[in-house]
Amino acid sequence: MSNYLSISDILVSNEKVPCKFLHDLPKMGFLDPSAADDDLKAGTNVEIPLWLAESLQSRRPPLVSVDLPKIYKDAYREILNADACTVDMHKLGQYFYELGCYVAKHDIKGEVAATLENTFKQRFRMLLSASVSTDTLSTMQPLSASERKRAAAAASSENALSAWLQRGDCPLTTANMVANHRKRKRAEMEMF
Amino acid sequence: MFAEKVIELLKEAERNPDTIDPFNDEKIRQILEEMHLLFKMNMNDANATNENKSLWTTVQVRHSALERNKRCLLAYLYDRMKKIKTLRWEFGSVLPPDVRELLSDEEYQWFSKYSTNLASYMRSLGQDIGYSGIDLTENLKPPKSLYIEVLCMADHGKLELEDGDVITLKRNSRHFLPTAECQTLIRQGVLKQIV
Amino acid sequence: MFIEDLRNDFYNVLLGNRVLLLVHYDVDAICTCKILQGLFKCDNISYTLVPVGGVSELKTAYEENNEEIKFVVLVNCGGTIDLVDILQPEEDVVFFVLDSHKPTDICNVYSDGQVRLVYKDTEENIPNFDDIFRDDDEEEEEPEGSGLEALEATVEKRRARRAWEERRHTLMFNYTQFSYYGKPSACVALNLAWLISRCGWPALWAASVAAASHVALHARAPAQCLLDTDTLHRHIAGGQHADATKITSCRVVLEKDVWLPLYRSWSVEAALRHSPAIGPHLKLHTLAGAARLRQLLADMGFPLQQARQAYRSMDVELRRCLLSALEAAAPKHKLPAPSRAAFILQRPHAPPRPAHDIVYAILGLIEHENMSKGEGFQHALASLDTEGVSDSARLGLEAAQRSLEAVTRLVNATLSGRRLHLAGPFSYFIVQEGTPEARFVRGPLWLGVAARWASSACGGTRPLLASAPVDDNNCLLLGVPPRFDQEPRNLFGAAFEQAARKSGASVSLELLDASVVTLPTAQRPQFLDALTALLA
Structure with missing residues (x-):
């Protein structure tokens, strides 16, 4: 499922999730910022990155038990089920959906998965309107990272289609990387 | 906290999907140092596990961190490799010097080898029917007409056409030339097509 | 030498070869260029297009681009100068000159095939x-x-x-x-297009704009203008017949229209105030001028508030009767006839666009206050498109509005401030550097508009000179003949040359229009003195 070399996957698994340590961990006290001790005692609740949590949880015996992050708990789930379109996903969690997929595996009740699907269905209309809107700043603001990517892709296909309908052919253009490289060089030169 | 420097490196790469940044030698060195440190600590603790069984969990944690670092570094290098491949298709087989200095030496070697591979593959196409190869980097979009009108955006000097004519490319001069000649220059941004 | 057969001796010679097109910065040249480009594109004639502003630019452009080129087409440049002498070309390079600047240089006329003039004007009296x-x-032989x-x-x-x-x-x-203008080059190009059966609406539109430019800038006497556009009328009438049922593409029509530039994108009052044909006669620089304008609007039956609104938002009834109202009210105020048969481009789903609007738009683009000439040239070519959505026409119209406003302000200020000086047989005025209007009249075309405006406002019986700063040390000097609307032949070209010799000023006769020269500002007074002495 996960892509070993995918950068976005790596960034997703960098998000923190709350966990409970089931065993003692000597010399790992620095994982818990509130602990003064050098060693980590069993039973402490710490927020550690997902990659560490998954890796420790999959050992036999499991060293941690993963809890749901705040945004996937009951309170927020209710808000999302009610009306997901008013939520500013960028503030809530940039990688809401992907992190949710990982977290759903640890959810005993299985409600997180349903919430994710429901949220996406509700926000789909927002995505569509962002792709055709001209005021990109305000429409893209409340979208999460993956939603933004999809909206940007939709916008560019929309532009390509309308240009093709208007003109009937595609003129040759400067290559993408070349144009951006030039732009950046010019911006750098203006700074000096 | 472990593995935070790598994340900075990756965030840098993610920020500019359309351009390539200079090869961050410095950060990579730091990350490799961190990995060495972790490994050494692990070695010490693994040897000490025989006395203190609980150190085993610590070793686990550090090992995950090492694997994490390795994964991130590999992803960084892979991402750059994809971008360098695009560079060959967009800039052509000769890189301008300011792009050249964004790559590390090994990356440049990889670029040359990739170029050579691509060139020999392109040369081999159609050899059985008598062609001397097809240039695949041309005609990335289906051509619509035999000749196109272009506007020169920057002073580029002289351009030699296939039939021997020499054209001086100066800023703001317009030319009507065969499409095949102009394509590389349009992709490089020297010429702009006028519809 | 002159070319007799446009098709065989000019166009067919170019087929299959690469051509260097050198185009001057003026409306007629840009229109001709557009028509020629269309023809070249149809036949896949590879070309290089370079705009030139004067003799030295012509030389540089030729030297840079002349490798492996055998055919050079010069549009509105090179006719009045000795090409072979100045460009020093190779033996086998052929120059085709399509220039409406007259008189044509004798060496070009009697060249033995290297310089070929595309069109022979019957009104030139070329010596044998x-x-x-x-x-x-023969003289060397001593008689026996x-x-x-x-x-x-x-x-x-x-x-x-x-x-x-x-x-x-x-x-x-x-x-x-005398230096004067011949038939617009675009009409010759249109003739060529018609001969090779490629005369479509875009070519007709370009030729209409060029014809309108000769009328608007008073380059030719009115009678001659009518003769020039004779073929154009025939083509348009023929085209109208054929396309009667199709309304999905653009057409050019010839209609009676009010001769107020840009009135469709401006307000009626502004268009009247800033029109080079009517504005001077309203004498807006005097105190009574504003009152006259209001009186004129009242006579036309236009409420002042409506006249000040943008044309598009004016009352529909008023819009419809603008033409007849203006025609009726004009004689009472001693204004020249305000309506004329004008070429209008009718576009589907867009308001119609008259040719003289585009003339001013192109002028605004090539002598833009901010854009460089080269960029303005590209926009000007794009603004002649009949199809397609390009911003260039809108840019040009806006620039033209600003320039017309600046010219009006400038002339009104000059006249009301009594800065129009009399010197011997002619009058002159000088645009001071640093005034906000100075940057609008940096080029010869807009300075010409200003000079003609000032001349009309003063009755138009004396020749007028105008001078404007072009950069820190140099200034532009331009001469307008008396009664320029009837007799546009300009003797200032020869006069400037002689005065330059006499006064020793380092005048550069760089520009291709002989009646405009550049000289260092410091030497202007002595040059004017020499000129006064010469013409007295």
């Missing part, structure tokens, strides 16, 4: 070959014979030679005395 050139080798007869023969020959030289001098003087 024998009257200008004479084989000097002895003594007195030989001496008499020599003296006789010398006398004949002197008489011939005097006659030559007179002929050349008469020939080069």
